[in-house]
Amino acid sequence: MSSIGQSVEKAFTTMTSTKKVVDLQRDIQKPQAGQPRLTTDHGVKVADTDNWLKIIGSETETQPIEPKSGKNGPSLLEDQIGREKIHRFDHERIPERVVHARGTGAHGYFTVSSDRASKYTFAPVLTDSSRTTPVFVRFSTVQGSRGSADTVRDVRGFAVKFYTEEGNWDIVGNDIPVFFIQDAIKFPDFVHAVKPEPHNDVPQGQSAHNNFWDFVGLQPESAHMVMWVMSDRGVPRSFRMMQGFGVNTFTLQNAAGQRHFVKFHFIPELGVHSLLWDEALKINGQDPDFHRKDLSEAIESGAYPKWKFAIQTIPESREHEFEFDILDATKVWPQESVPLEEIGELVLNRVVDEFFPETEQVAFCTSHVVPGIGFSDDPLLQGRNFSYFDTQISRLGVNWEELPINRPICPVFNHNRDGKSRHRIVKSEVNYWPNRKDIGRPVTGEEGGYVEHAQYLQGIKKRARGIKFQEHFDQAQLFYNSLSAYERAHLVSAIGFELSHCEDPVVYKSYIDVLNNIHFDLAKAVAVKVNGEVPTKPGRENNGKKSKGLSQLDFLPKEPTIVSRRIAILISDGFNAVEMQAVRAALTSAKAVCYLIGPRRNYIRPMAGQDFGPGVFADHHFDSQRSTLFDAIYIPSGEEHVKTLGKNGRVVHWVREAFGHCKAIAAVGEGVGFLRDDVRLPGIDLFAPSRDQDSDEVVTSYGVVTTGKYSISSAVTDVLNIA
Numbered sequence: 038m039s040s041i042g043q044s045v046e047k048a049f050t051t052m053t054s055t056k057k058v059v060d061l062q063r064d065i066q067k068p069q070a071g072q073p074r075l076t077t078d079h080g081v082k083v084a085d086t087d088n089w090l091k092i093i094g095s096e097t098e099t100q101p102i103e104p105k106s107g108k109n110g111p112s113l114l115e116d117q118i119g120r121e122k123i124h125r126f127d128h129e130r131i132p133e134r135v136v137h138a139r140g141t142g143a144h145g146y147f148t149v150s151s152d153r154a155s156k157y158t159f160a161p162v163l164t165d166s167s168r169t170t171p172v173f174v175r176f177s178t179v180q181g182s183r184g185s186a187d188t189v190r191d192v193r194g195f196a197v198k199f200y201t202e203e204g205n206w207d208i209v210g211n212d213i214p215v216f217f218i219q220d221a222i223k224f225p226d227f228v229h230a231v232k233p234e235p236h237n238d239v240p241q242g243q244s245a246h247n248n249f250w251d252f253v254g255l256q257p258e259s260a261h262m263v264m265w266v267m268s269d270r271g272v273p274r275s276f277r278m279m280q281g282f283g284v285n286t287f288t289l290q291n292a293a294g295q296r297h298f299v300k301f302h303f304i305p306e307l308g309v310h311s312l313l314w315d316e317a318l319k320i321n322g323q324d325p326d327f328h329r330k331d332l333s334e335a336i337e338s339g340a341y342p343k344w345k346f347a348i349q350t351i352p353e354s355r356e357h358e359f360e361f362d363i364l365d366a367t368k369v370w371p372q373e374s375v376p377l378e379e380i381g382e383l384v385l386n387r388v389v390d391e392f393f394p395e396t397e398q399v400a401f402c403t404s405h406v407v408p409g410i411g412f413s414d415d416p417l418l419q420g421r422n423f424s425y426f427d428t429q430i431s432r433l434g435v436n437w438e439e440l441p442i443n444r445p446i447c448p449v450f451n452h453n454r455d456g457k458s459r460h461r462i463v464k465s466e467v468n469y470w471p472n473r474k475d476i477g478r479p480v481t482g483e484e485g486g487y488v489e490h491a492q493y494l495q496g497i498k499k500r501a502r503g504i505k506f507q508e509h510f511d512q513a514q515l516f517y518n519s520l521s522a523y524e525r526a527h528l529v530s531a532i533g534f535e536l537s538h539c540e541d542p543v544v545y546k547s548y549i550d551v552l553n554n555i556h557f558d559l560a561k562a563v564a565v566k567v568n569g570e571v572p573t574k575p576g577r578e579n580n581g582k583k584s585k586g587l588s589q590l591d592f593l594p595k596e597p598t599i600v601s602r603r604i605a606i607l608i609s610d611g612f613n614a615v616e617m618q619a620v621r622a623a624l625t626s627a628k629a630v631c632y633l634i635g636p637r638r639n640y641i642r643p644m645a646g647q648d649f650g651p652g653v654f655a656d657h658h659f660d661s662q663r664s665t666l667f668d669a670i671y672i673p674s675g676e677e678h679v680k681t682l683g684k685n686g687r688v689v690h691w692v693r694e695a696f697g698h699c700k701a702i703a704a705v706g707e708g709v710g711f712l713r714d715d716v717r718l719p720g721i722d723l724f725a726p727s728r729d730q731d732s733d734e735v736v737t738s739y740g741v742v743t744t745g746k747y748s749i750s751s752a753v754t755d756v757l758n759i760a
C-alpha cells in the first residue's frame with residue numbers, strides 16, 4: 038500500500054476507534070489469504086473437510102481399492118472431524134429475541150456538548166466534556182422475526198449501550214416517545230396480540246390483523262401509541278432519519294443529592310423523514326434489507342449518522358403538577374411545559390466486523406444504569422427492569438455479560454460464579470463477602486459505588502394503577518391535532534389499510550368507536566373506507582390542543598441537505614456524458630450518492646464526439662433496480678439516448694412512479710422533452726429555464742420537478758444551477 042494509502046487507513050482507524058473497539062480487538066481474528074490454516078475447534082489441523090470418513094469398497098475381494106473408482110460404502114461414525122462440523126452447524130441458531138428480533142447495529146461514540154446536565158446529575162458520561170464514551174446502537178423492528186423485511190409498518194427499536202468508565206448504561210428505547218401499555222404485566226398480552234396469530238402463524242412483519250386491532254380496541258390506553266405507529270413514523274426512510282426516545286421516565290441525581298425525573302431524546306441531524314406507504318410496500322419485496330444496507334452504506338461512505346442528545350427534566354417537587362401522570366409511558370411531556378435541553382451528540386462511525394457476535398449477541402437491560410442515573414416508579418419500567426436480564430439468560434446464558442460485545446470497558450469483579458459458558462478465571466480462595474482476605478469489598482458512594490436515592494413511601498399494597506393513569510384520549514387528540522394535513526391523510530389511509538385486513542367485523546367496527554374518541558373526522562373517514570359504522574357525532578369533545586415536536590415537519594434539518602441521499606441517473610447509449618459528469622460531481626460534492634442506471638450493467642456509449650474510451654459503466658440496469666430505492670432521479674441530455682429511454686416502458690414507469698412518490702426529478706436538454714412527451718407528467722411546468730438577467734435570453738434548458746421531499750428538490754435545483 039502507498040504511504041498515502043497507509044496514512045488514510047491510519048486516520049480512518051483512529052477516527053473510528055474507541056476504547057470499546059480496541060477492547061473488541063482482543064477477540065477479533067483477521068484471517069489473510071492462505072493463513073491461518075484450517076483446524077478443528079480443539080486445534081488439530083484438518084487435512085480434508087470435503088469427504089466424510091467412509092468405506093470405499095471394491096467389487097471383489099481381489100480387485101484393488103482405488104478411491105476414485107471404488108464403490109461408495111457406509112460413512113463412519115468414527116469421523117470426529119465430520120461429527121464436529123455437523124454438531125457446530127446444528128447448534129448455530131440461538132433463540133431469536135421474543136420481540137425486536139430483526140435488527141442491525143453499529144459502533145460509535147457519545148460526547149457531551151454542554152455542561153447543562155451537571156445541574157441534574159453527577160454522572161460523568163453526561164457531564165464530562167473531555168470524555169468520548171464508546172457506544173453500540175441496535176435498531177430493530179418489533180413484530181417480525183429475524184428474516185422479516187425492513188420497511189414494514191412498525192415501531193423501530195433504538196437501543197443504545199454506553200460503555201462508560203463507570204460501567205455500562207443502556208437506553209433501550211424506540212423511535213416513538215410513548216408505549217402501547219402502562220403496566221409491564223400487560224406486555225405478554227400485547228406481544229401475543231401483535232405477533233402472528235396462534236392458529237396459522239400469520240401475518241409476518243405486520244400489525245394488520247384481527248388480533249392486534251382486537252386487543253388495542255379493548256385496551257384504550259394504547260390509543261395514543263396507535264396514532265403514532267399509524268402515522269408516517271411507522272415507516273421511516275432510514276434508521277438515520279428517525280428520532281430515538283428512552284420512553285420511560287428515569288431519574289437523575291446531582292452532587293447535592295437532588296433528584297429530577299428525566300426523559301431522553303435523540304434528534305437526527307438529517308431530520309425526520311419517512312417513506313410513503315406505497316414505497317414501503319414495494320421495497321419490502323424489492324430489497325428487504327433496505328434499512329440495514331442504508332446504515333452500513335452511509336457509515337462506509339463517511340456520512341456518519343448523528344443525533345443530538347437532549348433531556349427533559351422535572352424536579353421531584355413538581356411531580357404532581359401535570360394533568361397527566363409523569364410516570365405514565367403512554368404520555369409525552371409537552372415541550373411547551375417541559376423544554377428540551379441539548380446536552381450531547383451521538384455519532385455512529387463503524388460497522389460491525391461480524392453480525393452474530395456483535396449485533397445478534399448484544400444484549401440490553403433497562404436496569405443497567407450508572408451512578409447519577411436511576412429509575413422512577415413508572416410501572417412499565419419497573420417490569421422491564423426484571424424482564425431484560427431474564428430474557429438474556431434464556432437467549433445467551435447466564436454469563437452473557439462476559440461476551441465481548443457486552444462486557445464493560447471498566448474493570449469487573451464480583452463473587453458471582455459458574456454457570457454455563459463462564460469465560461473469566463478468578464484466581465482466589467474466596468468467592469463470598471465478607472472474607473478474611475478483604476477481596477471484593479463493596480465500594481461507598483463517595484468512592485463511586487452505586488447508592489440508591491432514599492425515597493419516602495407510604496401506601497396500601499394493591500393491584501391497581503394511579504388515578505391519572507385512567508385517562509387515555511387527551512394526548513391521542515393532542516397528537517392528531519398537531520399533525521399537518523398531509524400527515525393526517527396518511528394516518529387515515531394507514532388505519533384504513535390495517536382495518537381492511539381485519540376480517541372480523543367486531544374488530545373493525547369497534548375500533549371506529551376508539552377513533553371517534555380521538556377525532557370525529559378521523560373516525561368518519563376510516564369508517565367509510567373499512568365498512569365501519571359511520572358516527573353521527575363525536576365520541577368526546579376535542580381538546581383543541583397542539584404541541585410542537587409531534588409533527589415530523591418540526592424536525593426538518595436546519596438547512597436543506599442531500600447528504601447520503603441516493604440519486605439515480607438514467608442513461609442509455611448516446612447520452613451527454615460530459616454534462617452528466619459535471620452534475621454528478623456537483624451532487625457528489627454535496628455528499629449525495631449517485632448510481633448510473635442503464636439498459637445493461639456494462640459500458641454505455643456517450644454521444645458522438647465525447648471520448649470516454651469504452652464508455653461509462655452503468656452500476657445497474659433498468660430492470661434490476663426500481664425508483665422506490667432512490668430519493669431523486671436525474672436524466673441527462675442527449676438526443677439518441679432520450680429516444681431510447683422513451684421507447685422503454687420500464688424507464689417511463691420508473692419516472693412516473695418516482696413522480697407519484699413526490700420525488701425530485703431533474704432533466705437537462707432533451708431530457709426535459711422526454712419528461713414532457715414520453716413520461717407526460719401531469720400539471721407540471723417543465724420549462725423553468727434560466728434567463729440571462731440582462732438580455733432575458735434562455736441560457737440553460739433544464740427542468741426540475743419539485744413536487745415533494747423539499748430537501749432533495751431544492752438541493753438538486755441548486756446543484757443543477759451550479760452545474
Ligand code: HDD
Pocket residue numbers: 134135136137140175176177193194195196209210211216220221222224283284285366399400401417420421424425428429
Ligand atoms: Fe422491550 C427488547 C424497547 C417495553 C421486554 N425492547 C426490546 C428492544 C427494544 C425495546 C429497543 C430490543 C433491544 C435490542 O436491540 O436487543 N421495550 C422497549 C420499549 C418499551 C419496551 C421502548 C416501552 C417503554 N419490553 C417492554 C416491556 C417488556 C419488554 C414492558 C416486558 C415486561 N423487550 C423486552 C424483552 C426484549 C425486549 C422481551 C426482547 C429481547 C430483549 O429484550 O433483549 O425482554
